[in-house]
Amino acid sequence: DVKVTQSSRYLVKRTGEKVFLECVQDMDHENMFWYRQDPGLGLRLIYFSYDVKMKEKGDIPEGYSVSREKKERFSLILESASTNQTSMYLCASSQPTGGGSGVYGYTFGSGTRLTVV
Template sequence: DVKVTQSSRYLVKRTGEKVFLECVQDMDHENMFWYRQDPGLGLRLIYFSYDVKMKEKGDIPEGYSVSREKKERFSLILESASTNQTSMYLCASSPLRRAGSGANVLTFGAGSRLTVL
């Protein structure tokens, strides 16, 4: 069964700590994404990557960084966690498709719920 795995379902961290959220996909997908989900705000894109060592800022990159050293793994890093980063973090992946070749479908992980105290 193909899937996206997020290593931590629940984390509790203190303000100022460095936080790593790991995501692994086994579908050989080129694209990987990190979203955060907050009630009433929907899914907001933090960063995405369309190739190893490549990254693009999404809509809310401030306070976050990412790392993609291998195709199957995309890590989200909070250098110094703050309380306003308490949220559900969703990782997703999708295959690379050329424009006009069909819609791009995202496969999501189950999410990592981070609480920063």
């Protein structure tokens, strides 16, 4: 069974701390994504990566950075955590689906609920 694993389900951090959220996939997918989920706003794309050492900004990259040193691991970094970064963070990976359709199906992790106090 394919899997995207996020290292922590719940995390509480203090304002100003540097926070690392880890995501590992075992499907040899090329593409990985970080979203945050907030009530009324749905899932918003923070950063994504098409390949090792590559990264692209999503819609809300401010206050975040990412690292992808290995194909299976994509880390989200909060350089200096703030209370407005309290949220559910979801990691996903994808690979082109079959049939040459170019359609990319996402597999999501279970999420990390981060609280910044």
